Amino acid sequence: MSTSDHEQNNKAEMHNDNNQTHEQMKKENFLKRCKEASTVRKIVFGLLLLLSIVIVVGGTSGYFYVKNGLEPVDPSDESTKTVTIPLGSSTSQIASILEDNGIISNDLIYRFYVKFNNASQFQAGEYQLSPSMSLKEITDKIQTGVIMQDPVFSVTIPEGKTLEEIAQLYETNAEIDADEFMKKMKDQEYIKQLIDAYPEILSDKILAEDIRYPLEGYLFAATYQFYEKNPSIDSIIHDMLEKTQQVVMDYSPQIDKVKEYSVHEVLTLASLVEKEARTQEDRERIAGVFFNRLNKDMILQTDPTVLYALGEHKDRVLYKDLEVESPYNTYQNKGLTPGPISNFGENSLDAVLDPESTNYLYFVAAPDGEVYYAETYDRHKQLVQEHLRRSK
Structure with missing residues (x-):
């Protein structure tokens, strides 16, 4: 073998050695990456598992936390104790008093319960309450209890x-x-x-x-x-x-059924009925007339709105009064007034939500308190002449 051949063989062997070293490094790097990936997967899996456990435990704990707060403290303990609710106590203060006396298990849950059920009008007083009572029983009792002192x-x-x-x-x-x-x-x-x-x-x-x-x-x-x-x-x-x-x-279930009218509009109608009618029969019938006119896109033409627009208290509405420029004047504007013209009684609200179904489109409220109804304008004019003679 010549020197040249010997050098070539050495180079070939070195090249092979380099290739083997490179392959070995690639293999080691591959194994290292696999090991790292495996470690990452284990960490991610562990974190996910831990997170799942936290969610399950937290959800379960939250469920039992709320459940325990809503249930009686001790259904088997029917003994009672005197609990005093001072004058001017807020819902938070009442909840704390009840928890301190062992009548409820969680004042925060009770405050949410009161808010969710729209409970109000709590009365100051001394109450005989028991750990076996439900939240509803407790709430009902402190809404209707005996006042500790006479009002000023x-x-x-x-x-x-x-x-x-x-x-x-x-x-x-x-x-x-x-x-x-x-x-x-x-x-x-x-x-x-x-x-x-x-x-x-x-x-x-x-x-x-x-x-x-x-x-x-x-x-x-x-x-x-x-x-x-x-x-x-x-x-x-x-x-x-x-x-x-x-x-x-x-009345929220009934109000929800009157979908085309908002609470504001329902109360506006109730105020109009309140100002026009004296008896429940007339309230329901007048409410029906208002709905009939609104459905036919007719102006309401109700005198109390004119008086509200004038800002005056008068026994009689004159023809000239009907010309007053105001968004509250239902002789000049279609639809309801912008808002109520007075407060209302529960009977008027009930009438608006359950009006009498008739074909009446007109009515005349006479000075003597009687109300006369008509289906046609001609008949209405006759009733006006008979029972309501306006002055100019």
Whole structure:
């Protein structure tokens, strides 16, 4: 073998050695990557397994947490204890008192329960409560308990009153400044806070430009008792809105069926019925007339809206009054008024949600309280001449 051949053989052997080394490195790198991938898979699998365990355990724990909070503390313990709910206690304070006395197991769950069920009007007093009672039984009892003391004063708000009239009633009977009360009624930022607090009954509709007072019609007609000498206007308004919410929510299934009308429009109709009718029979029949006219795209032509537009209290509406320019004048504008023209009674709300079905399109409310109905305009004109002679 020549030197040249020997060098070539050496080069070939070196080349083979290099190839073997390269292959060996590739193999080692491959095995290393496989090992790393396996490690990553194990870590990911472990994390997923851990996450699944956390979700299952957390969900199970959450379920039993809520379940235990909703169940009686001890169904077998029917012993009772005296629990005192002080005057002015909030829902949170009541929940804490009940938990501290062992009547409920979780004050947070109870607060959610009260909110979800729209429970309100809790009464201060001393109650005999048991750990075996359900949340509903506890709630019902503290809504109807015995008051610990007589009210300092009571104010009765009749049906069909405007906000201005309500302000005067509070000024007369509770020494609440009427001007300050009405100032609150015009405070847009305050009204927005109330919309957030009572979304079941209040909406942005009450902030429409044509609305005279956003809360007109929303302060419920009832007797309100006060246990402090100088209640704030804010507390009065909240008491009244809570009563409105309580009544309206009782009728929520019926309101949901009247899909073409919002809560605001239903209460607007209820206020119109309230101002026109004296008896339940007339309320239901007049509500039917209003719906008949709305369905035929006829103007409502109801006198109380004219009086509201005028801002006056008059025994008789004159022909010239019918020309007043106002979005509340139903002799000049189709459809409903922008909002209620007064508060309403529960009977009027019931009539709007269950009106009498007739073919009447007209009615005349006579000064003596009788209401006369007609299906045709000619008959209506006769009734007007007989029972309602307007002056120019």
